[in-house]
Amino acid sequence: QKEVEQDPGPLSVPEGAIVSLNCTYSNSAFQYFMWYRQYSRKGPELLMYTYSSGNKEDGRFTAQVDKSSKYISLFIRDSQPSDSATYLCAIKGAQKLVFGQGTRLTINP
Amino acid sequence: GAVVSQHPSRVICKSGTSVKIECRSLDFQATTMFWYRQFPKQSLMLMATSNEGSKATYEQGVEKDKFLINHASLTLSTLTVTSAHPEDSSFYICSARGSEGYNEQFFGPGTRLTVL
Numbered sequence: 001q002k003e004v005e006q007d008p009g010p011l012s013v014p015e016g017a018i019v020s021l022n023c024t025y026s027n028s029a030f031q032y033f034m035w036y037r038q039y040s041r042k043g044p045e046l047l048m049y050t051y052s053s054g055n056k057e058d059g060r061f062t063a064q065v066d067k068s069s070k071y072i073s074l075f076i077r078d079s080q081p082s083d084s085a086t087y088l089c090a091i092k093g094a095q096k097l098v099f100g101q102g103t104r105l106t107i108n109p
Numbered sequence: 110g111a112v113v114s115q116h117p118s119r120v121i122c123k124s125g126t127s128v129k130i131e132c133r134s135l136d137f138q139a140t141t142m143f144w145y146r147q148f149p150k151q152s153l154m155l156m157a158t159s160n161e162g163s164k165a166t167y168e169q170g171v172e173k174d175k176f177l178i179n180h181a182s183l184t185l186s187t188l189t190v191t192s193a194h195p196e197d198s199s200f201y202i203c204s205a206r207g208s209e210g211y212n213e214q215f216f217g218p219g220t221r222l223t224v225l
Contacts, residue, residue: 008150036216043115043202043216044153088152096143097214099152 001026006089006100015109019076023089023100026070032092033065035074037085038102044088048074079107111137113205115217122193123225130188130220132203138183139205143214144176147200159186193224 006023013019021035032051036044048063050056056063064073072091076083084107089100112135122128132142141160145153157173159165159180167173175197177189186205190197202219 006152041200041219041221043113043204043218046213046215049213096155096158101152104150 003027003093003098004089004091004100007103008101010104010106012106012108013079015079015081015107017079017107019074019079019083019105019107021074021076021087021089021103021105023072023091024070025072025091025098027093028067028070030091030093030098033063033072034090034092034097035061035063036088036090036099038088039085047087081107081109083107111135111205111207111215113139113203113215113217115203115220117220118218119221119223121223121225124194125192128190128193128222130190130201130203130222132186132188132205132217134184134205134207134215137205137207139186140183140208141206142180142186143204143206144178144186144188145202145204147202147219149200153202156188190222193222195224198222198224 004025035048037047038044053065053067060077062075086102086104088102090097114133116131144156147153156171157165157167159178161180161183165178180186200219203217204214206214
């Protein structure tokens with residue numbers, strides 16, 4: 001079993017839709033949860049970072065963590081074509097980040 | 110956020126040559142730097158972790174004699190792919206973490222290596 005599981009997609013939605021991206025993890029010792037956005041042929045960019053269960057909001061983005069279920073989500077409201085990218089969840093263990101496979105998202109105008 | 114640069118952004122070389130990739134933290138001191146490898150449509154795989162002034166710690170299965178990492182200063186780390194072969198062709202990404210933002214890593218733009 002992988003430490004972090006993420007549906008690779010691809011996911012295609014119309015502009016303005018609400019997007020839900022999800023990851024599950026296996027190790028309850030993980031404490032820090034991140035979402036990165038990666039455009040094609042570029043390095044990942046940190047979008048959201050949280051360490052507790054519950055929701056964290058930043059503009060159109062909401063990160064949700066449910067430690068009891070070992071489940072994390074990223075919601076994108078009012079999605080834009082510029083949101084088209086690969087979204088990677090990353091979970092921090094004792095020392096290093098463990099990444100999910102990444103979900104390729106396309107927002108269609 | 111903090112800025113991390115990489116150079117070169119793209120390199121093409123012949124099989125058997127060595128290639129050096131530089132990673133710089135531009136506006137903060139990076140006590141720890143990480144090197145990742147990413148194949149097309151796949152996630153990032155950690156290759157090694159280096160702390161300034163110390164030897165790098167390599168992940169299982171990564172040949173330390175092939176992928177030489179130097180972290181000589183708080184703003185610069187280098188990855189040298191020695192005697193590169195076509196199977197080393199990949200997207201190499203560095204990441205840096207400062208002492209204050211222990212749980213945040215900032216990534217460089219990546220270097221695409223193509224070995225002919």
